[in-house]
Amino acid sequence: MHDVDHETRPGALDRALASLQWTLGMARRTVLPAGQWTDLPAGSGAFHFASSGSAEVRVGDQRWSLAVGDLLLIGTGRRHELHATGDATVVSGFFDHDEPGRQVMAFLPETVAVPGFAGHEPELAGLIEQMVCAPEPARAGEALICRQIASAVLSAAVRSWAERGLAPERWLQRFDDPLVARAVDAIRTDPGRGWTVDELAREATMSRSAFAEQFRVVVGCSPAAYLTAVRVQRGMELLAQGASIAEVAQRMGYESEAGFRRAFRRHTGTNPASWRQTAAAG
Secondary structure, X not given: OOOOOHHHOHHHHHHHHHOOOEEEEEEEEEEEOOOOEEEEOXXXXXXXXXXXXXXXXXXXXXXXXXXXXXXXXXXOOOOEEEEEOOOEEEEEEEEEEOHHHHHHHOOOOOEEEXXXXXXXXXXXXXXXXXXXXXXXXXXXXXXXXXXXXXXXXXXHHHHHHHHOOOOOXXXXXXXXXXXXXXXXXXXXXXXXXXXXXXXXXXXXXXXHHHHHHHHHXXXXXXXXXXXXXXXXXXXXXXXXXXXXXXHHHHHOOOOOHHHHHHHHHHHHOOOXXXXXXXXXXX
């Protein structure tokens, strides 16, 4: 944790939040007795808010505890589990974000934990309590209302996370880096291209060595690792739309289906077929 500094000034934070637009697939309330657990559907992202009791969210080997009023934002589509450590009620939303939103999410940690969200944002916590949105809306305008609520809640979560000093150092400077942003844009625009570090450095108008070092500082991983993450994320979206694994592998630039399967498993902890089955069941 660190003190709030010049990076969380309203102007910089406003620019980041303005790019966050969310499309809510569904929201549901899960009630679990102590000791029970449930699988949560894979997708583009999710948030979980502890309405009562206590719970733990598990993503692979990672664990996050939720007490009453805590919120957890998971920006990727990895499969995860909800475990009740006491009798618990958790409101969960499952969402996608548009391309500008993806750019911001690229510079956030995979998971954003906001303890005490309800105390810091009581009005929005109240909206979450009322938030139950089905994949197929029962009333006119319901999908639009749910989307607006989701955008408000998730933007407030990022704001609270930043204002309270929970964010990594200099995260807004990372978002604003114009040269690295060019390379990020290039990858996200055409993830199936066989990008090399030299090509991405040219996109950023930087030398190869300076680009590789700055990219790792800004994004938190190497260009190759980021390219793989984007390919897997896009692959998830295509699989959810009904594309075959072979088609996704080809469109995402893999020479073989096996190569895509290996990358997908390394990134998500499961294989593409199992992920699609779980996503469809959720």
